[in-house]
Amino acid sequence: MSEQDAVPGFAVAVVREDGRWRCTAMDAAVLTELDAAITELRKVRSTGAVFGLLGVDDQFFLLLRPSPRGISLLLSDAAAALDYDIAADALDLLRVEPPSEDDEEIYPEGALDILADIGLPAAELRVIVGEVDLYPDEQLQMIAQRCGFADELAKLLDTITQ
Template identity: 35%
Template sequence: MSESGSVTRVVHDDTIDFALAAYRTDGEWQLGELADTALESVETLAAGLRRFDTGEGALGMVGVDEDFFVLVRVDGHATRVLLSDVTAAQEWEIAESVVDFLGLPDPEDDDYGPAGDLGIVADLGMHADDMGALVDDVELYPDEMLSDIATRLGFGPAFDDAVGLEGL
């Protein structure tokens, strides 16, 4: 909070740790980088992901300032989202856009927890209960959580390599 009591929101700059698109081509997972212009909001992320959609949907994985992650999944015109920590919306524009997209009220300081669709990748191999347990683990960094998700979906080594987790 600033001295006037208003919340200072951080726009993306060097605070985005990584922004990847995961998608399947001929049943094989591929990874691609999302353009900076796609990192403004859920809508721009969804639009950026649609260029990777080969008919099987695409999953955006964004890690922010070693603090939280955003998952955005597009399949045709449908967009599903998951924010690992709803309180991030108090400081981060991209997190605020998730809260707005979901139609949720502004979070309070003690509202820590995920917001959105815990079953976002249930049909791909990670059930909502497992996702809920993962995002509740306060000992893990966002890249480690997303690595776990990527591993369960079948592209863990490629994800780890892309974000520099290999060998950790």
């Protein structure tokens, strides 16, 4: 990937093991290619929950959660697929058509219950995604707060976004 292909943002792998949360930075290259993000997350070994938070270009976020049955994901704004390959790949994986160019509504696609088992019910995640006046990193901080790893995420983001 060349510098001109780079997409601004951040990618974080989140692990909950033995009742403790751990957040680690993922390679920035995963922001351009969904398969790369999935592959990197699948390499994380844990007996507990493992998922990825990708904040892309201050425009949208992706939640990714690998499991033996495949990958669950949530794209915060389906319209992002019109401008970002990773969002288009997410809709492809979900077998959802991208919105038309003139559709200006912001709506999520994917599994709103992706984090329900760790304390964030689908209805609450829908509310967070619906906060369209917030930047994706702010929405992801709300998710982290609700699930219990806000401090770990904030510390990591402070080091990788400087």
